Amino acid sequence: MSGPTVAAQGRALLRMTMQGVVNSLRHRQGAGALVVFPLLLTVLLIELARFGAKGAEGVRRFIAVTSYDRGTHFVALWLTVMAVAVVALKYARAIPGRGARPLFDTILFRALPVSPVTRTLFELLLGSSHAAGFVALVFSPALYGLITLRFHGPRAVLITVLISVVFNEVATLVAHALHALISRYLGGRPLDIVRVVTACVGFLLVGAFSTLGPIGVGFARRIRVGRPAPDWSESLPFWGLVRWARFDDARELSDLALWTVVLVLLSVAALVWRVRAPTDISLDGPSAPTGAGRWESGLSGARVEWRMLSRQAPYLVLATPAFLVFFFAVVKGARSATGADLPFVTLMGLIGWSLIVQGTALTGAASRRWRRVLWILPTAGRDHRDAIRSLAKAHFAMTVGLSLGAALPWWFVPRPLWWWYPRQFLGMVLVIAVGQWAQSAALFLLIDPSPDRLTGLSVGGVFGVLVTAIPTVALLVLLSAMGLPTWLSLVALLALLAWSLESSAVARLRWIREPGGDPDAALRVWPALRSFGVAGLAQVVVAETGEAVGLGATRTLVLSLLVFSGVLLPLAWRGAKTHPVEAKWSLGRSVATGALVGAANFALVLGLARLLRPGAGGGSPLAAAFTQTSGWVLAAIVVASTTVIPLAEELFFRGWLMPAVRREVGDARVAVALSAAVFAMVHAGAAWAPALWAGLIAGALMQRSGRLATSLAMHVTNNTLVVLAVLLGR
Amino acid sequence: MLHGAADLVVEARGLSKRFGDRVALDGLDLRLPRGEIFGLLGPNGAGKSTTLNLFMGFLQPTAGTARIAGLDCARESRAVMRLVGHLPEEPALFENLTGRELVSFVLSMRGEDRPERWSEVAVSAERMGFTRELDQLIAGYSMGMRKKLALVTALAHDPAVLLLDEPTNGLDPVVAREVRSLLEERAARGVTVVLSTHLLDVAQRVCHRLGVIVKGRLRAVGDAGEVCAQAGGVATLEEAFMALTAAG
Known part of the structure; x- marks a missing residue:
């Protein structure tokens, strides 16, 4: 009797994995996630490819300006650090941890007639895909930069591809061999320790290198060029970063804003991405959450928070600076298409990348204990909402401390206005507070609906961190240069997100304890924000690709606006239908009043x-x-500004978001204010203050009349008059 | 194809397994002809699951051999796995698949994704009252539903030997009876069934022969009457079980 071929088994495995991913997305986030995920991936790939291309260029220039020996020495050292990082990342992915097993270790899989060779082949293939994006987009471009010193054209590409593939496979093999070795001789329990140690060693290596690198480069330049190095490369990268952080040019600012939008959207959509490979918990039997006893007795709130804080400390201490460095590096690296500092900017960007890899491994290591705490807390007689806010408060205290340290450099940045400092501090504290609130809620939302599976949060944990850590840092940086009202509306949006996530998380946690009904029934504002994020993603994709394919800045802008409203319109139409409002005015009265108010407002x-x-x-x-x-x-922009855009915006802001917030909060005035704040934020690029004002009036009109026609008439009239005024004034 | 060999048996000779100092199974001798339903009885930790895991080739024996259809379970485990349908004690399933997708995956991995297999799946699912749930996500399954799906999966490729760890645990009495009759029908078609259980009435009703394992040793083997006789001539299987366990 002949069995199935290796290819047939491979196909079955691939199909099963894909089905698992699709089911997971569809089941947990709705079919819309199947659209969001590819969109998100596209944005990510565009940004990474752009960054990677600069990496190759950067390495080449880096070596060109340094004496050959020292330059190659540093690049080789950097590549070594990257290799350690990739192996650590693959290693962290290879081990889901105690209680959960990799696919190939499940009894279900082991009972199938698969030869050891085939099994190893599959295992390696799956392992090769781990961190493959990192290898392809960060490692390979840097390598390419190095190789182009010797070889050119297709030959250089071929050699780069060849070495990258071999490197990826060797790293996979090493990671799996490490896994086999450690599980054989150490058993299950010390794996976490091993992982933490691996991550810490890697982190220290990268940190040491990022400090020594620029110093060495400074010396190298002195020796070779015979003139003093630029001031920023003379000293520690810390001071280089400080000088980098001077955002005094408008172009830098708009790039920064774009990056922030991209990162916020990525992070929000990361919540949507809750893909986990199928895991199997039963080989060892279900493992009850141990350590529950320590939480049983009536601990005071402060003590619970302290315990959470102490468990998080290593992660926060190591990961927060990593993310800070990463963010600075990415922003500056992506900005500097030209300019003398390009090689070093890029190098710092790449170092930031390796830091984030270490952060990933570390988060994976810390996740099991963390998850247990999250699960146990409600069993200690505390409400789920308390648990979320306790965690948020604990994180808040820690992050404020760390961020104050990170904000210190700003003291040395000359600013024109004395009140810039207190404003900066206040804004930072506010953003961190709501950011941590949203993060805690998101983490509780990510808990698996099974107490057995305390592990496997490495994906969820990393994305949970991304959900708010990056936006928090991004906002911090943005705050340093933006106006007070803009950041207030950003804080409002973040608070709304946190509020909504918290309600959803509480509903989900209750459902986990007592299953029955739909755990997502409590979702209110989240679906609206999610749709808004989808439209935003589509806009970013167009904005990012438009100029690249030769559309030009203005046409790209027009097209991206059309795409944004085109995507938002049907989504908001459907969403608005789920929040019917009782009409209080006649249609004629609504339209007439709306038009009149619109004209008066203009x-x-x-x-x-x-x-x-x-x-x-x-x-x-x-x-x-x-x-x-x-x-x-x-013609397109005139027609869109007076029809499609107002319609999409009214359907979303007044027809969907406002009633959703009202259901969540219960107060109509808060709903009007919050929806107006988000409306103002969207229009911050053009004119936030008139937008906030118009948003408040439109919200009040809608509230009073019970008809969307009122605010729509106002919006259309206002926009038509604005367009006319601009056209007449041409 | 699978049922043609007249010598198709499950066989253990001096089968032993140690974990460090602990003896999990000590010199098991067993020979099961085609079409027999054999029940492994014993208290928790007696070595029932170890026996099944040795037959599956998950564990390597310390001494002795386990054979299925003449194949060495330790050395030719891949060929053995083609012949065997296996039900683990804790149904281990991939949460993000539907029941049907899981069955399809297992059949494809076995090279058995054919229409006649699916009609078998439909029949066994129907009899367990599981047809509608087959298209739902496993993540939402109850323990009973998981057990049913694992049974459907174990039966799907029409195996010549079934190794079942606690097949009726967690099932309601109606479904448990359906499962028993499914097993009896398979046995009548020549399938050899080894099941471990600690439910004595299940063992008595469905199994042709029983083996009582205590602390890794087979204390008694035979039909219910023979087991009672070997336990010192007691009247019921329960008394026999108590006597053998206490003696061990």
């Missing part, structure tokens, strides 16, 4: 603008779309 805003800032306006990219284009582009 006159008021125009008058105020003339009074307060005579001669201002016309400088925004959107204004350029009206004044510097003609033909179909002008």
Whole structure:
């Protein structure tokens, strides 16, 4: 009797894995996740590819400006560090931890007629895909930069690909061999310790190298070029970072804002991405959460928070600076397409990447205990909401301390206004508070609905961290240069997100303890924010690719706006239907009042603008779309601004988000204010203050009349008058 | 194809397994003809699951041999696994698949994803009252549903030998009876069934012969009457079980 071929078994395995991924997405986040995920991946790939291309260029320039020996020495050392990082990452993925087993160790799989050779082949293939993105987009470009010193053209590409593939397979083999060796001689329990040690050693290596590298480069340049190195490469990277952090140029600022939007969207969508490979818990039998006894007796809130804090300390101490460095490096690295500091910027960016890898391994190591705490806490007689807020408070205390240290450099950055410092501090504390709140809620939301599976959070944990750690840091940086109202509306949005996530998490936790009904029934604001994120992602994809394919800045802007409203419109239409409102006014009265208020508002805003800032306006990219284009582009933007965009925005802000917030909060005024704040944030690029004002009026009109037609009429009238004014003034 | 060999048996000769100092199984001798339903009885930790794991080739014996259809279970485990349908004590399933997708995966990995196998799956699922749930995600299954799916999966490729660890645990009495009759029908078609259980009435009703294992040693073997006689001539299987366990 002949069995199935290796290829047939491989196909079955691949199909099963894909089905698992698709089911997981569809089941947990709805079919929409199947759209969001590829979109998210596209954005990520665009950004990483762009970053990777700079990596190759950077390494080449780095070596060009350094004496050959020292340059190659540092690059070789860096590649070694990368190799350690990749192996650590693969190793962390190879071991789900105690209680959960890799696919190939499950009894179900072991009872299948698969030869040891085939099994190893599959295991290696699956292991090869771990960290493959890292190898392809960070390691390979750097290697390419190195190789182009000797070889050129297709030959250099071929050699790079060849070495990268071999490197990836060797790293996979080493990681699996380590896994086999350690599980054979140490058993299950010390794995966590091993992982933490591996991660810490790697972290120290990278840290030491990132400090020594620039110093060495500074010396190398002195020796070779015979003139002093630039001031930032003379000293520790810390001071280089400080000087980097001077965002005094408008172009830098807009790039920074774009990056922040991308990162926030990525992070929000990361919550959607809750893919886990199928795992099997039963080989050892279910493991009861141990250590529950320590939590049983009535601990005071402060003690519980202290315990949580002490468990998180190693992770926070190591991971927060890593993310800070990573963020600075990415922002600056992506910005500097040209300029003298490119090689070093890129190098710092790449170092940031290896730091994030270490953070990943570390998070994976810490996750099991962390998850247990999350699970046990509600059993100690505390409410789920308490548990979420306890964790948030513990994190808040820790992160404020760390971030204050990180904010210190700003003291040395000259700023024109004295009140910049207190504003910065206040904004930071506020953002950290709501950020940690959202993060805790997101983490509780990520808990598996099974007390047996205390492990396997490495994916969830990393993305949980991404969900708010990166946006928090991003916002911190953004705060340093943006206006008070803009960050207030950002804080409002983040608070709304936290609130909604918390309600969902509490509902889910209750469902885990007492199954029955739909755990996602409590979701209110989240679906609206999720749809908004999808439209935002689509806009970012267009904005990122438009110029690259030769559309030009203005056309890309117009197209991205059209795509944003085009995607938001059907989603908001469907969402608004789930929140029917009782009409209080007749349709005619609504339209007439709306149009009248719209016209009055236009006159008021125009008058105020003339009074307060005579001669201002016309400088925004959107204004350029009206004044510097003609033909179909002008027609499209005129028609869209007066029809599709107001319709999509009204359906979303007044038809969906506002009633959803009202259901969540119970207070109509809060709902009007919050939806207006988010509305203002979306329009922050053009004019936030008139947008906030218009948002408040539109919300009040909708609230009073019970008809979307009122705020829609106001919005359309206002936009039409604005467009007319701009066109007449051309 | 599978049922043609007349000598198709499950066989153990001096089968022993040690874990360090602990003896899990000590010199098991067993010979089961085609079409027999054999019940392994014994208290917790007696060595029932170890026996099944040795037959599956998951464990390597310290001494002796385990054979299925003449194949050495330790050295030719892949060929053995083709012949065997296995039900582990704790149904271990991939949470993000539906029941049907899991069955399809297992059949494909065995090279048995054919229409006639699916009609068998439909029949056994129908009899266990499990047809509708087959298209739901496993993550939402109760323990009973997991057991049913694991049984459907074990039976799906029409195996010549069934190794079942606690097959009726966690099932309601109606389904448990269906499972018993499914096993009896398979046995009538020539399938050899080895099941471990600590439910004496299940063992008595469905098994042709029983073996009582205590502390790794086979204390008694035979039909219910023979087991009672070997336990010192007691009247019921329960008394026999008590006597053998106490003596061990």
